[in-house]
């Protein structure tokens with residue numbers, strides 16, 4: 044197996060349309076940086092107990108415009124990094140705006156996996172990828188195949204099931220239900236499955252699986268922090284519905300739904316940003332799995 048080198052299939056017709064690069068992406072990376080870095084440090088601790096050597100080959104799948112990749116791994120000599128996104132524009136933007144000497148950005152359709160199968164990485168990181176693919180369980184198996192032995196898989200996902208807010212907000216409720224009903228591309232229901240799937244669905248069975256479930260909320264946050272929170276956890280949730288409405292063949296009901304949701308989201312945002320006492324909370328799971336087939340007695344400790 045080759046380490047850290049990939050031949051990728053460049054998607055001809057890729058169905059995920061990333062949002063335009065804007066200030067949101069670095070803010071997402073910032074808000075979730077502590078959780079991401081703590082997962083990465085755990086992975087490093089695990090790898091330190093093996094014979095894997097630095098610099099560790101890292102694959103950041105679904106790196107979008109590179110802000111998160113740079114924040115997590117950029118310029119850190121412990122890592123040699125490949126950031127992978129599905130869109131040309133994502134990779135080009137990342138190369139121009141989030142370059143680091145240890146990082147290369149590539150374009151590729153991860154669902155066209157075959158060309159990747161001869162490659163392995165010491166650390167595979169994926170944030171927000173599984174809510175965007177049609178068959179997350181299959182993708183999870185493929186991602187696991189990319190992890191070297193020994194190696195570490197880190198996955199951070201969104202999860203709406205533990206979302207709460209008070210006072211009740213019908214507009215936000217409707218938008219959250221709409222996100223859940225969107226078959227994939229913006230579904231936020233894989234996070235709840237991460238721990239179980241990583242524990243019982245992978246071959247070889249991971250030597251260790253751990254889950255870091257963090258709660259984020261708006262209590263005591265400044266207006267600017269509320270805006271950041273909104274951008275991270277809500278702003279993008281009806282994107283897929285809006286994209287469908289822009290298609291030439293969009294049905295009347297799709298157009299009506301998009302129009303309704305757009306107005307509902309605008310109202311919810313207004314209330315969210317201006318009412319300092321409005322509480323919103325979500326949990327974010329980050330799963331970590333260690334592949335170490337020949338761990339012998341050491342890993343049993």
Ligand SMILES: C[S@@+](CC[C@H](N)C(=O)[O-])C[C@H]1O[C@@H](n2cnc3c(N)ncnc32)[C@H](O)[C@@H]1O
Pocket residue numbers: 059061071072104105106107108111112127128129130133151152153154155169170171172175176
């Ligand atoms: C929500 S963004 C991820 C955000 C980013 N990881 C972060 O940390 O904020 C989803 C990413 O997944 C990528 N993606 C979705 N499906 C993909 C596929 N089949 N192959 C490769 N990348 C894919 C998109 O190109 C995009 O970069």
